[in-house]
Amino acid sequence: MxxxxxxxxxxxxxxxxxxxxxxxxxxxxxxxxxxxxxxxxxxxxxxxxxxxxxxxxxxxxxxxxxxxxxxxxxxxxxxxxxxxxxxxxxxxxxxxxxxxxxxxxxxxxxxxxxxxxxxxxxxxxxxxxxxxxxxxxxxxxxxxxxxxxGGKYGCGSPDxxxxxxxxxxxxxxxxxxxxxxxxxxxxxxxxxxxxxxxxxxxxxxxxxxxxxxxxxxxxxxxxxxxxxxxxxxxxxxxxxxxxxxxxxxxxxxxxxxxxxxxxxxxxxxxxxxxxxxxxxxxxxxxxxxxxxxxxxxxxxxxxxxxxxxxxxxxxxxxxxxxxxxxxxxxxxxxxxxxxxxxxxxxxxxxxxxxxxTTPKNTPLVPVKPGGDSSRCILPGIGLHLNALAINSKDSNKIKLETFSSSITLPGSADSFNSRTTDQELDESLTLVSSERDNDPNENAVPLVEDFSQTSPKKKRRRLEGEPEACKRCNCKKSKCLKLYCECFAAGVYCIEPCACQDCFNKPIHEDTVLATRKQIESRNPLAFAPKVIRSSESAPEIRDESIKTPASARHKRGCNCKKSTCLKKYCECYQGGVGCSINCRCEGCKNVFGRKDGAASMEMEDEPEDETDASVKNGVDKILQKTELQNNDEQNPNSALPTTPLRFCRPLVQFSSKGKPPRSFLGVGSSCGLYTGQRNGKPNILRPQSKFEKQCQNVPDDDIPEILRENHSPSSGIKTSSPNSKRVSPPQNNFGSSPGPRSGRKLILQSIPSFPSLTPQH
DNA sequence: GAGTTTGAAACT
DNA sequence: CAGTTTCAAACTC
Known part of the structure; x- marks a missing residue:
């Protein structure tokens, strides 16, 4: 031998x-x-x-x-x-x-x-x-x-x-x-x-x-x-x-x-x-x-x-x-x-x-569970999102997931998964449970939707309260391989509740999915990053307070609304439950979560588009009430805080109140909170800075995906400052526009990764 | 449920 | 990079 x-x-x-x-x-x-x-x-x-x-x-x-x-x-x-x-x-x-x-x-x-x-x-x-x-x-x-x-989007992917x-x-x-x-x-x-x-x-x-x-x-x-x-x-x-x-x-x-x-x-x-x-x-x-x-x-x-x-x-x-x-x-x-x-x-x-898990072993991912309800759990990447969707039965579980996702990395299951520590999970669990108990609203929120009820077709009409996590698409031409597809964009496989046609966003076509993903990422590294970047305060507090603590959130790219005045879900900012920022190119912004102008003031950026403050404010207030967003004390329609039009603590509760959480809300949450827990020990690289940064401080560099880091590296050429750069403005842009020296980008990035990038290096 | 509107994504 | 087209969600009826 x-x-x-x-x-x-x-x-x-x-x-x-x-x-x-x-x-x-x-x-x-x-x-x-x-x-x-x-x-x-x-x-x-x-x-x-x-x-x-x-x-x-x-x-x-x-x-x-x-x-x-x-x-x-x-x-x-x-x-x-x-x-x-x-x-x-x-x-x-x-x-x-x-x-x-x-x-x-x-x-x-x-x-x-x-x-x-x-x-x-x-x-x-x-x-x-x-x-x-x-x-x-x-x-x-x-x-x-x-x-x-990595189970596709998943964590494990070598790349x-x-x-x-x-x-x-x-x-x-x-x-x-x-x-x-x-x-x-x-x-x-x-x-x-x-x-x-x-x-x-x-x-x-x-x-x-x-x-x-x-x-x-x-x-x-x-x-x-x-x-x-x-x-x-x-x-x-x-x-x-x-x-x-x-x-x-x-x-x-x-x-x-x-x-x-x-x-x-x-x-x-x-x-x-x-x-x-x-x-x-x-x-x-x-x-x-x-x-x-x-x-x-x-x-x-x-x-x-x-x-x-x-x-x-x-x-x-x-x-x-x-x-x-x-x-x-x-x-x-x-x-x-x-x-x-x-x-x-x-x-x-x-x-x-x-x-x-569903009696049938709800597949984490794609598999559409025979049971409807279970479907939400998806694999990987987006996993987290998928995970969010759960059986109505598991309110706790659901909450937990939702919570964690919101806190952690909504967008990227990966990031969440990968980065979340067990402890964090525990914390989140605790938090969830506590929150749940405490917050009646939460119950109100239909985070968990009973998918079973949904007929194969109209899955699309989600309950308003339905969390994004449970993504369901209705794609007909994109084959669920484009960002048009919410499932794909969220990094999750399409599941049964989806009414998509010719769907390729399934485990069976993993290759295709990955390839497509890769392609899209090559075009825009942040394509799968959470659209809304949120940061919460220090990690330690994640458990109790991070949720409650005010956090700033911004849409990574900003919206471009023309007719919706950022008051409808057409607006990604609104949908994400965040205020518009300098990055937005919206017209007549009335985003109740924070108007662009407000942000601009804070950031000192150009774009004085909306100046109809007074009227707008009134309208905003009304809207706010209407939307029941009031749950957040922090949310100021008026955005007294120019910096962050809207502070989002976004505990699950928030959106729950209306039952209609902004779709991305759950998914998009910043991961800062969870990460913080992990990173506590680590020195914060971030400096004291703008409010945004402060919020984001918790996020350690480690958390930031390499891709993001790279992208966001100063050299990466962030066009953030220019409002026009619609396409791939790195999250930084939000802050980047601000005149002051900011180090916020790291923070932003962290929350970004929604999918594990397929490409090893990118 | 069908049709319209909207804005992001994709394409040129 | 800007303009146009495509797409699917959001919305309205």
């Missing part, structure tokens, strides 16, 4: 050996040559050949989903095979995790790395029938995991520029952790070998040593990783770890919990679609839930297969995937997190999720 094969392996791996990931892995747990040998062969055959193509090829995505589905089923079913597959996956993830940073830039590289893992499983040894299966499945799984662009640091972190954490479970399973290794995929064994063994010997280091590493990227996660893991007398067990448990949660979730829309019987999942979920982590371990000892399958592999794979998919479904994530934090039985959490 040693020599020839090993050599091969070495050669194969040479590519990524150089990569930090590889190094990391090595440092983590030295791979035993013996095992590696088998692996090496595997790598050779499969990984490099087939997989890479997968990622590159556009078609991959669709396949991925399918495959994923399969894989999912296996894992869920807790078939032995699946376990091995998972193991492989985990390993891969590991690499990924390690080199998350690289991932962004070198997605291709990563893929290769992954591929090997897959191949390993496949090639290694003459696979028994089971192995064969694995061989088939593994690649798929792997592909799915990485190749899959995901908007990157999901958090996401990555999670994964990395998952990876690290995953090792543990496997290690644990090591004792059973012998038995496992037969059943487990060779790759899985490989991984296990390699890790095995590390597990016991380097357990501490591993943990620390993992923690570091987590901490580094997301302290919260790390802490959570640490906690788990500490809690359990047996670190390994603790991890396993945590994994189990996590993975349970994830299991509950359908990962991909595609999944759903493909899943022959969605109903099965719930059952599985339950199963997992019931399992006692500790017992699991014991069980594992008794029945290695079971252990591996149900716990380690599932947990790992699920965890991994779940982490990845966080973005898609943060709600679930939140649940997961909650579970961890509570330390309460994972089962409870799981159950909740289950309940929340």
């Amino acid at each position: 040693d020599t020839p094969e090993k050599t091969q392996i070495t050669a194969t791996l040479s590519k990524f050996e150089d990569s930090p990931v590889f190094n990391y892995i090595n440092s983590l747990s030295p791979i035993k040559p013996v095992k590696s040998i088998n692996i090496a062969q595997t790598f050779h055959s499969l990984s490099f050949a087939s997989l890479p193509s997968v990622f590159t090829s556009p078609h991959v995505s669709s396949h991925k989903e399918t495959r994923f589905l399969k894989r999912h089923n296996y894992s869920d079913l807790s078939k032995p095979e699946s376990s091995s597959g998972n193991g492989n996956e985990v390993c891969k993830d590991e690499g990924v995790v390690v080199d998350a940073a690289q991932l962004y830039h070198n997605s291709a590289e990563l893929h290769e790395n992954f591929d090997p893992g897959m191949s390993i499983g496949e090639s290694s040894v003459e696979p028994p029938s089971e192995h064969l299966k694995f061989a088939i499945e593994l690649p798929q799984t792997l592909k799915y995991g990485w190749g899959r662009p 995901g520029r908007y990157g999901t640091q958090t996401d990555m972190v999670s994964e990395s954490a998952g990876t690290s952790l995953s090792l543990v479970p496997f290690a644990n399973g090591t004792s059973h290794k012998s038995s496992l070998e037969g059943q487990v995929h060779p790759a899985g064994l490989y991984k296990i063994e390699s890790k095995k040593e590390a597990t016991e010997c380097d357990w501490e280091s591993l943990i620390s590493d993992a923690a570091d990783l987590l901490i580094f990227n997301s302290p919260i996660d790390a802490d959570g893991f640490k906690e788990l770890f500490q809690k359990s007398p047996n670190p390994v067990v603790g991890f396993c448990t945590s994994f189990n919990e996590l993975h349970k949660t994830q299991i509950v979730n359908p990962f991909g829309s595609g999944e759903q679609n493909e899943m022959g019987d969605p109903s099965t999942q719930p059952g599985e979920t339950i199963e997992l839930t019931q399992m006692d982590p500790t017992q699991d371990n014991l069980a594992a000892n008794e029945d290695p297969n079971k252990y591996m399958t149900s716990n380690a592999s599932k947990a790992v794979s699920n965890l991994h995937r779940g982490m990845r998919r966080r973005c898609l479904d943060f709600e679930k994530v939140g649940s997961r997190r909650k579970n961890i934090d509570d330390g309460s039985s994972s089962s409870s959490v799981l159950v909740q999720l289950d309940e929340k």
Whole structure:
């Protein structure tokens, strides 16, 4: 085994050996040559050949989903095979995790790395029938995991520029952790070998040593990783770890919990679609839930297969995937997190999720749930938006989602997902619940719409209160591949409630969607950024007050209304619940949330278009009352605050009052709040400045997507100042116009990313 | 529910 | 970059 094969392996791996990931892995747990040998062969055959193509090829995505589905089923079913597959996956993830940073830039590289893992499983040894299966499945799984662009809009996308640091972190954490479970399973290794995929064994063994010997280091590493990227996660893991007398067990448990949660979730829309019987999942979920982590371990000892399958592999794979998919479904994530934090039985959490999720496993994304109501949950990117839409049943959940989205990143599910930390999620949850309790209005707001009621057709007429999150389009000619399509623009797949025709905005056409997205982004990097940029005050307060605290919001590009006087939803500013700003080119602006002139005064910009203040104000006041926007004390139609015509704290409540939240409102919210939580520790780069900036302060640079950063870099040439620049004026523009030196752009940018940009660099 | 209006997005 | 067209949401009846 040693020599020839090993050599091969070495050669194969040479590519990524150089990569930090590889190094990391090595440092983590030295791979035993013996095992590696088998692996090496595997790598050779499969990984490099087939997989890479997968990622590159556009078609991959669709396949991925399918495959994923399969894989999912296996894992869920807790078939032995699946376990091995998972193991492989985990390993891969590991690499990924390690080199998350690289991932962004070198997605291709990563893929290769992954591929090997897959191949390993496949090639290694003459696979028994089971192995064969694995061989088939593994690649798929792997592909799915990485190749899959983050569930489309999702977080996980390799390219995901908007990157999901958090996401990555999670994964990395998952990876690290995953090792543990496997290690644990090591004792059973012998038995496992037969059943487990060779790759899985490989991984296990390699890790095995590390597990016991380097357990501490591993943990620390993992923690570091987590901490580094997301302290919260790390802490959570640490906690788990500490809690359990047996670190390994603790991890396993945590994994189990996590993975349970994830299991509950359908990962991909595609999944759903493909899943022959969605109903099965719930059952599985339950199963997992019931399992006692500790017992699991014991069980594992008794029945290695079971252990591996149900716990380690599932947990790992699920965890991994779940982490990845966080973005898609943060709600679930939140649940997961909650579970961890509570330390309460994972089962409870799981159950909740289950309940929340449609009985059929509401697909995170695209899949249109058989049930109507569930549909809102979409994948990825836009995910957040999708997530917002939920069953009416889950008012809490809905609120939560809505809330978070509004606070965080409405526009971009990605950003939200990726960036939101578990803690943040928790906070948001808390907030939501509290808010809900406190605010009667909220109830009034029909955030959650019962889609079921909607007939296939008229979905379009949304309830006025319907949050944007639940995007439904009615496209006929755009194929839902243009920004005309609200779903597409929001970064979500079209779902059942949509009345679109010839829709390509579906998981099935992921390739197309991504390509189109990419194209659009190339044209306008901010095309998928939230149109309305909001910032809230410091993060810490997010929980309680951010919502209530006044926040400034502006439309990123400004409107161009001519006849609506910015008093109708035709106006994007109005629709977004924000006042018009200098950037707007509107005529006769009467935006109750803030007139352009007001902004102008503050910004000192040109555009003295509306000067009909007195009359306008009166009218505005009336309108305001009419609109019931009054909920916001802060909102001043008069915009006493020139700076921010409208302060939007926009708690969900606000729009709820009318029941008609501006569509973008939910989606658009600034992410500042959530981020803040995370970023608290970080120094604020932002300086004290204009009100806007102040509001935005909370947002750390990190949050800002690279793309945005780039775009907004001073050099990027912001034409903001010119009101005319309608097309791609960066969010900065809002501030940029202001004469004073402002650093606001960062803040703005953060909130912007609605979609993870497909293009790695852009 | 059909038709109109509106303004963003896309195109030239 | 400006003007025009296309598109789909918002709105009205």
